[in-house]
Amino acid sequence: MNPTILVTGGAGYIGAHACVTLIAAGFTPLVLDNLCNSSAESLRRVGRITGVEPRLIVADIRDAQALDALFAAQPVAAVMHFAGLKAVGESTRDPLRYHDNNVAGSIGLLQAMQRAAVRTLIFSSSATVYGEPGFEQFREDMRCDPVNPYGRGKWMIEQMLGDLAASEAGWRIAALRYFNPVGAHASGLIGEDPRGAPDNLMPAITQVAVGRLPKLRVFGGDWPTPDGSGVRDYIHVMDLAEGHVAALRHLLAHDPTLLTLNLGSGHGISVLQMLRAFEQVLGRALPCEIVARRPGDIAAYWADPTLAANVLGWRTQRDLHAMCRDAWRWQQANPRGYASA
Helix, strand or coil: CCCEEEEECCCCHHHHHHHHHHHHCCCEEEEEECCCCCCCHHHHHHHHHHCCCCEEEECCCCCHHHHHHHHHHCCCCEEEECCCCCCHHHHHHCHHHHHHHHHHHHHHHHHHHHHHCCCEEEEEEEHHHCECCCCCEECCCCCCECCCHHHHHHHHHHHHHHHHHHHCCCCEEEEEEECEEECCCCCCCCCCCCCCCCCCHHHHHHHHHCCCCCCEEEECCCCCCCCCCCEECEEEHHHHHHHHHHHHHHHHHCCCEEEEEEECCCCCEEHHHHHHHHHHHHCCCCCEEEECCCCCCCCECEECCHHHHHHHCCCCCCCHHHHHHHHHHHHHHCCCHHHHC
């Protein structure tokens, strides 16, 4: 039988793409999701792509009874933990909600894993843990000083994972620090479908292109960057998902360990460069407006992905054109996201 991997938040953007890659790699994803910011339709679409629709358990990671029942019902080889709120701007407006969901939720999940003796975990962390340490290229050994509640929550969880691994033998943990996931599966069947106004760049661009938004708002035109817009390391979501499978294979094949790895492309792209690249795919210009900077943002950063390449043999494969092309294919086929079905 294929090993079962519990995927928390597996009906969300990154989680659904991870389910596709898990199935392709011979694993059986079991999804736990409260659907607060996702749709069960994504998993039906995963079934259309792969021929295997992941089983969905609708529950919250803070529900200890639901977690215990899940672990008691079937053997779980490992957990991929994606469940969490993820909008930087929203976290500055409602930090308690973020810490309750992300930090307290992760504590509850780890306690349930302890009770079930499941000690292999891949944690969805973030490049926001670095903050603004004075360098544009982030390495895993750099000092972390996150500047917003979302990043501070991720950093708290990483520290907690380190404490756990040091206190109890047998844990295999990989904390994967994402940079900026964009794009969609090449089929156009699954993609990014934010609830409400999009907080991230690519869905904002695609929603302008499809007519759901009147114009793109660019947060800050006076950053100390070549064109004044913020610079980020954008990574295709399928490259990111494949990085998770590489991390899972590594953990299952090695002695207990604690890994912290960047998953990024290794180079920065500005907001305006991303917009122009998308316009080339689209074949027309999009309206945009430069507005004030957002609280919690920083000017520029990108990954040093050397460690992930050395440890996992993983590196990004898809370029900026593919990111824009696949994101547009998804949005064009699903103008209102999964509600279009």
